[in-house]
Amino acid sequence: MLPRPARFRQAQREFRRGLATVLQTGAVPQTYIEKIVQKYAVGLPPGKQVRAGDYVMIQPEHCMTHDNTGPVISKFKSLGATRIHDPRQPVFTIDHDVQNKTSKNLQKYAAIEAFGRTHGIDFYGAGRGIGHQVLVEEGYAFPHTLVVASDSHSNMYGGVGCVGTPVVRTDAAALWATGKTWWQVPRMIKVELKGKLAPGVTGKDIIVALCGLFNKDEVLNAAIEFHGDGIEALGIDERLAVANMTTEWGALAGVFPVDEPLLDWYKNAVDKMALRTFSGASSSLPPPPEHSRLNETRLNFIRSNPIRPDQGAEYSSHLTLNLSTLVPYVSGPNSVKVATALPKLAQENIKINKAYLVSCTNARASDLKAAAQVVKGHKIAPGVEFYFAAASSKVQADAEKAGDWGALLSAGAKPLPAGCGPCIGLGTGLLEPGEVGISATNRNYKGRMGSPQAQAYLASPAVVAASAIRGVICGPDSLDMNALPQNETPVFTSSAPAPASGASTATLSAEPLVDGFPRSFGGPIMFAPQDNLNTDGIYPGKYTYQDDITLERQAEVVMENYDPEFAKTVAGVRSGGKTVVLVSGYNFGTGSSREQAATALKAAGVPLVIAGSFGDIFKRNSINNGLVCMECPELVADLTEQYAKSGARGHGGVNGELTVQPGWEINVDMENGRIKVKQSDEVLREYQTRPVGPSVQELWNANGTYMTGLLGALNGLGLTSLVNVASSLANDTNGMALLAQLAQGSKTVFAPNNEAFGRVPQNVSSNTALLSSILSYHIAEGRYNASDFAREPSHTIVRTYLNDSSLVNLGGGRGQVLVVERDDGNDNDVNILTLTDDVDVDRTATYENLIIHVIDDVLTPPGTISATATAANxxxxxxxxxxxxxxxxxxxxxxxxxxxxxxxxxxxxxxxxxxxxxxxxxxxxxxxxxxxxxxxxxxxxxxxxxxxxxxxxxxxxxxxxxxxxxxxxxxxxxxxxxxxxxxxxxxxxxxxxxxxxxxxxxxxxxxxxxxxxxxxxxxxxxxxxxxxxxxxxxxxxxxxxxxxGLPSAAALFSIVATGMGALLGGMLVF
Known part of the structure; x- marks a missing residue:
């Protein structure tokens, strides 16, 4: 519970954000998601409207981490950060491995809780529930907000009109340290749900059908907005289930509108909250304190300040599904992209061994009730184990009160604690080799819920419960198959705007290589002929929360759920002194946010992955951790034609092998994106792909975590203004290059404190191009400790990275210099000599290859001879x-x-x-x-x-x-x-x-x-x-x-303005 002043500040912040969005009247129509991102974007130029494709710095309302909080803490500390930027932003929830009662796991949980308590972070321990459900129940995920989580199923928040999207562990550490992270606004897709569901058809059937019907990457790495008259009749639990599994569909967000049914649902939740401490209506107890997030004030503001997509908002495609033509659907086996109508699948009489009603997708009170109604008066079939758990302790309490929990127990179902459990492949009741399971969870990837030799299907809670009591995949007795829509497939459509006339297919341009980035990658190809090769296949869930696992061990288990022989094969190639280039199909790396999917491949000796396309979260993790990803559909097609069984992916190689070694050697020219494939020194074919950009190259050089660590270190020094400025430079090409240079070799940084940045004129601080140049004047090659500077009256001349031709003309590409001296009477009193008062070094710190001197003013690049002479009288x-x-x-x-x-x-x-x-x-x-x-x-x-x-x-x-x-x-x-x-x-x-x-x-x-x-x-x-x-x-x-006898700081800035006015169109005014 926030103290009252904090709640007041939160309300003020929401009011300003909300009002800014409501009152914005730009010329370009925006989608709902674009408007929400606009609210939470920081450092935007004046008048800038957020659009799909933009790279923005976001400051989300909240960032949730769960059992992965331990590694995030380690990352946070490695940055040099000592305090959380905004303790109200992070939320810790323990949910994934809650059945594990070993002392090692309990100590891990205790350490996470202790860290949270120390920093004033909201913490929900084991047993409270699955983090996503807790965030909805406790009002962290709320309409009109942007909330992220270091978990791929943060899409679920879209069920309540909250833009939820996943981030990775490195991003979470950066958010703790700075409050911000970067995000590329995805392309927008409009999904229109028409009509009304038939009895017995649920929200789970909607998303299972969508995944199966639109299974050609139609929504890959996109943000979905749900529209249509079919939404109004969907309960909020159903909306949450649909939004949750937009992750498996391939999207980065799936958001429902904020409509009257949702507002009524929240009103009911707020009313229940107000009664939660009373024993009865006649209680004389004082009213409980108002909940800091679920309260009338916040709800009324949402109701009074609606945010809706503009007429004419631009969507990259428009998909429709007629709900009145939909029947119950089942996905699988072992793929969410394969969906079969239940009436058809039930005829196959597929026997099951295990059934599951768990997870953040379908373990809410309405789901437990649906299952309880099916099993009442029945027993679980012999030879079948039916496991169930509530999504949260609150859900379990509601189900117990309603009698639904007892009904499931009476039928012989086995309860589990509120948490992820078998959904992530942890704890009791996992699938054994040769077994078949049906689950109301969100993923049935091979090996996710147990053995890779098992088969898993997904269905609604009622179908799961019916299958558990019959022992075969079937519908409940109450489901009249003849009364269902008789369409062979539901009615659905897909359309996209026509491309602009004159659109060209210009040749891809070369990308100059930054220092230190390889000119080429090469080695023998290993081909995995599989689309949608997911993170569970790349790195099994059972290892994901072993925080102390080494990179060597990661390399040993990489691709274990896809091909148990993969790691050994790669190791054999590496023993010959070569690295492997892995080639696979489309949507490679789909699934969870676990960063080990990238680090394990890299540790195994795979520096480059080429695929038809990539899951965005996997690509983000790869960029952060220095694994290069490139797309080349033509190469994938040729390998598929020659080496995949029947010329199609999904069935292994021609001999059934899961990973093919075609004997091809590949060389990739990284500057030009040219791929040469050879066999026995003969060039078979050349391909063209898009080269990786300088930002990715620099992150490769920095091994992905350097910049995040630096920002955290600066934040720990209290240099929040510099952190904000540095973050904004990610939107400027020169700025990004400058930041990336920091990781290369020893350097010294002169870091202005917050007061110094406060004196910088607004038209300078808002100009990222000029800021890039000015900040380059604060970075020097080599490490200069205080003791390295000359004592007065001598000087040390320090060469900086400022070599912008508009500001420096020293010849030979030389950078501008700083003049530094050390006080004769105090070894630690260091001054930078300028035309104005000397700039003092307040204190000194280190970060990896950097020495950081905190200074009390912003260093302004020297001016022209005449301007300097004038300023010097x-x-x-x-x-x-x-x-x-x-x-x-x-x-x-x-x-x-x-x-x-x-x-x-x-x-x-x-x-x-x-x-x-x-x-x-x-x-x-x-x-x-x-x-x-x-x-x-x-x-x-x-x-x-x-x-x-x-x-x-x-x-x-x-x-x-x-x-x-x-x-x-x-x-x-x-x-x-x-x-x-x-x-x-x-x-x-x-x-x-x-x-x-x-x-x-x-x-x-x-x-x-x-x-x-x-x-x-x-x-x-x-x-x-x-x-x-x-x-x-x-x-x-x-x-x-x-x-x-020197001039004022204003005169100094005037010197810089001389000449820069012409460069920047006269925009500098002092």
Missing amino acids: LSALVGALQTANLVAPLEAAQGITIFAPTNQAFTAALAALGAQAQNASVISAVLANHVINGTTVYSTGLTAQSFASAGGQAFSFSTNATGSYVTSGASSARIVRADIPVRNGVVHLIDNVLANTASNPEAAASAAVSQSSVAATATSIPAATNAGGSSPTPSNNASIRTAG
Whole structure:
């Protein structure tokens, strides 16, 4: 129960989100799901409307984890995170392995509970029920919200108008640490349910039929919205069952409308909640506290602020099913894509050994009642075991009160605790080899509910119960087969909008490879001729919650439920020094969210999987864990034709083998997406596929978990603003590349604190392109501890990743630099020297390959020479540059060093020149003596080499007790401030003009060179390696101290704005 202030804040948040969605009047119509995602998307540009296909950062209302919470905790801690971003967001439910009473499992559960209590997270222990059911009962999954879970059946929340979608364990850890994760909005599909179900036909029959009728990936990786007049008569339990199994259908969400029957259902739930502590109507007890999520206030807001799809909202396809033509359906064996009408299947007299009424699909009170009505007056058939469990303790209490629980017990059914149990292949009553089972669960994949040598069917609770008492698959006595619709198949249709005219099939473009990503993958092909090869087949459920299982052990059991010989075969190939490329059919990896399906394949020596298509959750896990997935239907078709039994997938190879070794060697050019297949060194055929993008390549380099860990570490340092900014960069190509570079080699990050980001102008903070460039100025190659920085008055020149050509022009692709020093009296007092006040390092932390220095300001990239000179109060120099018409050529030079006289010095020199001060040639000659062109020489390199000015004069440098000096010809000047970076070089302030202009202006004029020669590459000896920027090694050579009297932060941002306005269309306004 939330305290009252927290409930108030929750109500305020919902009001703002809801109002924003209701009032939005964009020009483009949106679906219901797009509108809900719009509510929960963060960092969207102003006016942006969420559409299918968009990549967005989402901040869901809640994120549920269950028995997999232990590994998520480990991931969370590995990020360096120490606190949960929003403790109200996560929900822990224990449900999968609740029959396991071993001390090891109980200790795991206790550790999860302790972590939850420590961080103030809602926790529901073993026996409370299946997490999805608990989230609905407790109001976490609620109409008009977006809720995710690290479990594939989070689609179920769509039954109550909540957009529920699965995430994976890595995402869950990121959500704990940052409150956000990325999501690509799926394509939208409209499923219209027409008419009314005949008596004896249920919601389970609807979804079983949909999976069987539309079994060609029509909804694969899509988001479904249910429409139609057939919905109104469906009970909420039935809607939940349908939404739950849209996962097996292949969808990422399946959402029903928020209509009057649903609102009435919630009103009834709220009323029951209000009476839950009373012993009777005459009780004198005070009213119980209002439930923080199921209450009249929240319900009334939903009722008063409806959200519906817009007229004209765009759907990629429109499917219809006429419910009045539907009969009971059974799926299987061992596939949800095979569905048979019960009247037909019942004629086969299929004997069963076990029956199950469990799971989040069909174990609610209405389901138990339906089964109880069937078994009353009967006993379970000899030789049959009938297992049942409630979806939650609340459901069980309701069923006990109604007498339905007792009826099932009296018939001989065996009760199990509220939880997943046999549905996930854990606990009592699993299928043994050769057995046949019928279940009201959601998956009948081979080996999921027990032995891979068993057969499993799915059906409604009433059909399961009837089969249990008859011993064969059949319908209940009350079901009059003759009264059912007599259609051979139900009436259904499928249509999609016509493609836009002129649509082209352009050649796929190449994807440049990021550093570290392989140019090619190759090896012998292993072909699994199977569509819908699911995660249970890839990695059995019985291993899924063994949190301490090693990668080596994962490799030993990979594909065990599909082909027990697979792991040994791969190991044999690997012993010859090769890796395997696995090729399979369509919808590869469908099923659960278990990440071990990806990690086990990779651990076994399979770096690349090629398929006709992939389940989205599997692909997400693969990307996060560095397993490459590519689609090539043509290759799949050729392998099927030559090596699959009867030329069709689903029956093994031509000799019945489950995994075929065709003797083909494959090589994939990752940049161009070209696949070459060879046999005995002869190229058989070439194929074209879409190359993987830079983001996937970078995640491969980072092995999938690096970025999540970094965000968690930053969050643990309290740098929430930086976390938000970094997350937003995922929407920018350069930003994504920058983030990915962090994982490669040793680096130092200067991380601005929240207060620093608070001072950044809004038009900068909302511009991801500009933010990418600015943040690149905070990342340096090499690890710089505090002790690596030079003590004042010396400097350390730190080369950063800022090399955006609009902001940097140092030549040779060099990045801009930072000037850093360590306080002479305090080893830990580190300052970054800027045109404004020095930026201080507050504290230092580490994360994997990074040293992170938390700083108190945002570092702004240096500006142009003229803008910097103006900001540094060098008005006399600026005037001289303008007089000599040198501003443009100097600023166009790549790599330049300027010794800039102070105002006082330049004013005196100009006075000495008299009338010649207006002579462009004279001024040009004077300025040429102050420029080293073509080379950027910082204070660390001044004494390492010899240099000549653009005017041909030799420079020499010296240091004594009074300071550091530069000498050119007969004149010398003290360097009063060194190392002021500018866009194309560096400026050193000096206190004298390097020419004897007072006594001999003609001599100065005689050194005149043309204006162009000042900007051209002049004779100069290259600077030291560190000054040139090719070495990341800290260098602390010369000793030159800075001066004060500097402009404001606003002036500094103005410098960056100079030149960026043209790049970004003049959008920067300070």
